[in-house]
Amino acid sequence: MVNCFHCGDECRDDVITHDEKSFCCHGCKTVYDILHDSDLGYYYDIEKNPxxxxxxxxxxxxxxxxxxxxxxxxxxxxxxxxxxxxxxxxIHCSSCIWILENLNKLSPSVTSSQVNFPEKTVRISFSSGEDALKNLVILLSRIGYEPYISLDDSDKKDKNVDRSLIFKLTVAGFAFGNIMFLSLPEYFEGSEFWLDKFKPFFRWLMFAFSLPVVFYSASGYFISAYKGLRSKILNIDVPIALGVAVLFIRSTIDIVMDWGTGFFDSLAGLLFFLLLGKFFQQKTYSYLSFERDYKSYFPIAVTRLFKNPEGNTVEEQAEVYKVEKGDRLLIRNNEIIPVDAILIKGNALIDYSFVTGEAEPISKQSGDKLFAGGKQQAGIIEVEVLKPVSQSYLTQLWSNDVFSKDRTGVFESLTDSISKRFTVTLLTIAFIATIFWMVVDPSKAFNVFTAVLIVACPCAIALAAPFTLGNVLRIFGREKLYLKEASVIEQMAKLDTVVFDKTGTLTTNQKNLITYEGVALTEEEQKLLTSTLRASSHPLSRSLYSILDKNDIQTLDEFEEEVGKGISASYNDNSIKVGSYEFVGDSSDSIDEIKNKTTVHISANKVYKGCYVFNSEYRTGVADVFEQIGKDKEVIVLSGDNEGERERLEAMLPQGVKLYFNQKPNDKLNFIKSLQQEGKRVLMIGDGLNDAGALKQSDVGFVISENTNVFSPACDGILDASKFDKIPDYLNFSKKGVQVIKWAFVLSLFYNLIGISFAVTGHLLPVVAAILMPLSSISVVVFTTVTTQSIGKKLRMSINKKS
Amino acid sequence: MTIIYMLLALSLLVAIIFFVLFIFSVRKGQYDDTYTPSVRMLFDDELVKENAELTGDNAGKKLNKTKVNLTNPDK
Known part of the structure; x- marks a missing residue:
């Protein structure tokens, strides 16, 4: 088998040999020629078959x-x-970067272009002119880099990235280093003459450094603590904000009254570590988007037909948002219908798999209603708009409350739940100790009170979750489960119900399992069938053709395709009919149409032979995954498709799996909602726009994606389809991650105990605080990192063993 | 020992200069893409090599294009 010099695919039907190189299609050859003629052949030297x-x-x-x-x-x-x-x-390799940054050699109007590889974007500046942008886009498509332009691009968004966390972290780190440096002389309690002389100056300098830390870097904690208190929640930010405030006030009083050097070093260090944890917890996959809605799937414009004053019909490119009821639209092959419409002219074969979950394309006659989101698959059609884009059957799903609700902060994280008890205990200890010292030695009471609050500031507790979850998030990313944010992991550990979509989730998108039922075909008929299918562009013909032997392709004498019905063809004396049963079948024959299944019937020389049955192929390990998840969770299948697959699914899946069919997008959403009202924590695994509502409503929503480059609806995580059978492993791993956080809490409470014992006895020196705080933070970070990495290694081993 | 005021002021000045530069570069988005420049850096070398070859084989015809590349070293 020869591989294409350009794209590296196997050359299947016919190999094009050109310039001593093989190409799989004319497209690839053309790109090669374009690049070669512009002296950009180096493209092929950087990477093989790029x-x-x-x-x-x-x-x-x-x-x-x-x-x-x-x-x-x-x-x-x-x-x-x-x-x-x-x-x-x-964009996928370094050759891509090179060619896109050398666009100026292909088009003189381009002045410069810059690729952002992780985001898969290219920024091009070019001299303006008539059609300059269109020509640029066509040039890019011609060399295989077709830009993805969707309705989403028409809403200009603020591209301002929130970098405030980095700035806060920088300020805290900068102040931390400088304050450490300034407080070093006093750690040794020397009383040399020059040290005493510069003491006040050094102290006030530290005070100056701590100001931006308290008022800028720590601002997030104060705000969050205030919000928490107002809604009567003692979140982890309450003791942190308290600690920071007490640290700052006590230290300032210390240096004003000349009692000591204060705890400015601990203050800056504390915030530096806390913010570092927050920073680590974020891991963004810049080329994936977890927030998409139908807008990124729909086209930005459609071809609108209207009559000009002279009475001729004219085509016009109109924005999708400007399309109104009653407009006539022209939909080309492979275009998406952006609005609900009525078919006026042409043969529609609409692929709804992404929108409703129906597996096979549906053919429609003129007068039929077409829903927005379907993809036309057979030639040009003309439709009349029934509803504008925002009111269509599909897009109305997005007006559901679920999509406007902000879910962040709705659930109580592990850290928040421990912080409640922690804060109460801490305050109790502080007050008891203060009352004790009031009696024994009132001069020390203030010192002890503040010292307890300072040393018990739950820095290590606050770091346990971010570092564990940040590590787990990265391990998941390596295993091709891309999570939106770290809090999803905690949610994953609590799940008790898993709901699967069928089409595209349990089944694969590409392959079809095709079986033949009926009288065996003779060799002659076999050949004739292959030749007939070859000439047809119907998706079923294409997939059937791809599995048949391709020997002796004949040129047909006669070929006729009736769209929506079938094909008839003849060669020499043999004739063949391929298509639906009504089209192929002899009226005298009575065969029960296999209901709810996709079939292609064949008759040769007017005698009915049999049919090919298309079964959607299930992903490997579906039964296994259900078995494993079913051990401790409820498993449900929720499909938008008809009941045709019920028997097969029931036979394949373990007992007790509930199957629901004919579920519309809104039904799915409500189904999840009702499960949640029963107190269930639901994981929804889906793939298409029809699952968008359910994915958003569920506690955790994952999208299965064959190709992470293409569109996927809003969700909490994107799972590479090749890892489908690993879902139980991922769920177990998240549980182990939460276990690690709990152990880290124990460790940090141990440090707090030591610190408090110093504090209540009135012995907390700044140097002790300055050692204890970073030490506890660092040991918690080391502990969580080492343990998560080691269980991560086990996860990878178990994944590799299975595959 | 009053020189220490001077030394401190100087060291702080240097620290603050770097601090400001860092903030500035983050704000301009210089750390947004940390991958592509690492690949782009490797191309520049290769391109010069290719140009040298071209001037060898086909000097007259390709010279202009070569010039374009050399005047735009960041491409």
Whole structure:
């Protein structure tokens, strides 16, 4: 088997040999020629077979003729120069970076281009001109780097990234280092002449450094503590804010009254470590987006037909948002229907798998209603709009309350639950100790009270969860489960119900399991069938063709395709009919149509032969996954498809798995809601837009994705489809992670005990605090990192063993 | 020992300069993409090599293109 020089795919049907190299298709060859002619052959030297086969569809980017759309896409435009940023999902290797940054060699109008590899974006500045943007997009598509432009791009968003955490961390780190340096002389309690002389100066300098730390770096903790108290929750930020405030006030009084050097070093160190934990907990997968809705799936523009004053029908590129009821639209092959509409002209074969979960494309006759989100798969159709985009059947799902609710902070994290008890205990100890010293030695009472609050500041407790979860998050990322944020892991550990979608989640998107039922075909008929299928563009024909032997392809004498029904063809004396039962079957025959299954029937020379039955192929290990999860959790299948697969699923899955079919997107959402009202904690695993509501409503929503480059609806995590059978391992791992956090709490409470014993006896020296605090923080960080990494290693071993 | 005021002021000044520079570079987005520049850096070398070859084989024809590259070393 020869592999394509450009894209590295196997050359299947016919190999194109050109310039002593083999190509799998003309697209690949064209890209090679373009690059070669512009002396960009180095593209092929950086990586082997780096290319992407271009997938050109004529007229696809015609919407860029519309100036308002162009304006919306441009980032900058001063009439001479224009700057645009594109997301290009096919960016995957260093050759891609090189070729995209050398675009100026392919097009003279490009002045510079810069790739952001992790985000898979390219920012291009080019000289403006008529159709400059359109030509640029066409050029990119021609070399295989088609930009992904969707309705989402038409809402200009603020691209300001929130970097305040980095700034806070920088300020705290800067102050921490400098304060440490300034307080070093006093750690040794020398009373040399010059030391005493500079003491006040050093102290006030430390005070100055601590100001930005308290008022800027720590501001988040004060705000969160205030919010917590107002809603009567003692979250972990309450004792932290208390500790920070007491540290600052006590230290300031110390230096004003000349009682000592204060605890400015501990104060800055505390915040530095806390913010470091927060920073570590964030791990962003910049090329994945967890917040997408239908807008990133829908096109930005459609072709609208209207009659001009002379009475001729004219095509026009209109923004999807501007489309109104009654407009006529033209939908091309492979385009998405953005609105609910009625089919007027043409043969519609709509793939709804992503929108409703129905596995096979559905053919529609003129007059039928088409729902938004379906993908046309057979030629050009003309439709009349019933409802504008925001009111369509699918997009109305997003007006559900679930999507406007902010879920963060709704659940009580492990840290918050311990912090409640911790804060109460801490305050009790502080007051008892103060009362004790009031009686024994009133001069020490203030010192002891503040010392307890300072040393018990739950720095280590606050660090336990961020570092454990941050590590777990990274381990999951390595194993191709990409989580939105660390708090998802805690939620994962608590789940007791798992709900699966069927189409695209339990079944694979690509392969179909095809079986033949009926009278065996003769060799002649076999050949004729292959040749007939080859000429058809129907998706079922394509997938059937791909599994048949491809020997002796004949040129047919006669070929006729009736869209929505079938194909008839003849060669020499043989004739064949392929298609639906009504089309193929002889009226005298009576065969029970296999209901709810996708079938292709065949008759040769007017005699009915049999049919190919298409079964969706389930992912490997589905039964195993259900078995394992079923041990301690309830498992449910929720499908938007019809009941055709019920028997097969029942036979395959373990007893007790509940199956629900014909579930509309809203039904799924409500189903999850009712489970939650019963007190269940639900994990939803889905893939398409139809699961979007359920994914959002569930406690944890995962999306299964064959290709993480393509669109996936809003969720808490994206799981690579190849790791489907590892889901039970991931769930177990999250439980172990939570266990680690609990052990880290024990460790940090132990440190607090030591610190408090110093504090209540009135012996807390600044130097003790300065050692104890970082020590406890660092040992908690080391403990959590080492343990999570070691259990992570076990996870990887068990995953590798199975696969 | 009053020189210590001077020394402290100087050391702080240096520290603050770096601090400000760091904040400035983060704000300008210089740390947003830490991967691509590492790859881009390697291309520059290769490109020069390729240009040298070109000037060898096909000097007259390709010279202009080579010039474009050399005047834009960051491409």
């Amino acid at each position: 290319g992407i086969s271009p997938n050109e569809i004529a007229g696809k980017f015609d919407f860029l003729d519309n100036q308002t759309i162009v304006e919306k896409l441009l980032e900058f435009n001063d009439g001479k120069m224009q700057i645009v940023s594109f997301v290009i999902p096919s």
